[in-house]
Ligand SMILES: Nc1nc2c(c(=O)[nH]1)N[C@H]1C(S)=C(S)[C@@H](COP(=O)(O)O)O[C@H]1N2
C-alpha cells in the first residue's frame with residue numbers, strides 16, 4: 001500500500017472525515033509501552049510503539065452525543081466492535097511505528113489501533129475506518145463466538161450468549 005493512497009475515514013454518528021497519512025503524521029505523536037494479550041493465551045510484554053493517542057485523535061472529531069459504540073473497519077474487510085468507553089481510554093493509541101521502525105504489514109502497518117486493556121482481537125490492524133454507532137453491532141470475531149467485550153483480566157474470551 002502506498003501511503004499516498006492510504007486513508008482513515010470516520011462516519012456514522014460523527015461528522016464525516018477522511019484523514020490522509022499526512023494528516024495522521026501532523027497529529028501529536030507519543031511513545032507507548034504496552035503488553036499485548038492474544039485470545040489463544042499468549043502475551044507479548046513490553047512492546048515499544050509510537051503513534052497517536054486516541055484521546056488526541058478524538059480532538060479532531062465532532063461526535064454526536066448519541067454515539068455509544070463503534071465499529072473499527074480495516075483494509076481486508078476485518079471488523080471489530082468496541083464500546084465508546086473502552087475506546088476513549090487514555091492508554092489507547094493508533095500505532096505506526098514498532099521498536100523505532102515503520103510498523104510491519106504483518107503487524108497491521110501502516111496503522112493499527114492498540115487497546116491494551118482488552119484482548120488483541122479488539123486492536124484492529126490495517127485500520128481504515130471508524131463507524132460511530134448508537135448501540136453495539138458485532139464485528140468479525142464477535143459474530144463468530146468471541147466475547148463482545150474481551151477483557152483478558154476477566155478471561156472474557158468467549159461469548160456465553
Ligand atoms: N485487520 C485485522 N486486525 C486484527 C486481526 C485480523 O485478523 N485482522 N486479528 C486480531 C487478533 S485475533 C490478534 S491476536 C492481533 C494480532 O496482532 P499481531 O499480528 O500484531 O500479533 O491482531 C488483531 N487485529
Ligand SMILES: [Mo]
Nearest residue numbers: 038039120121
Ligand atoms: Mo488473536
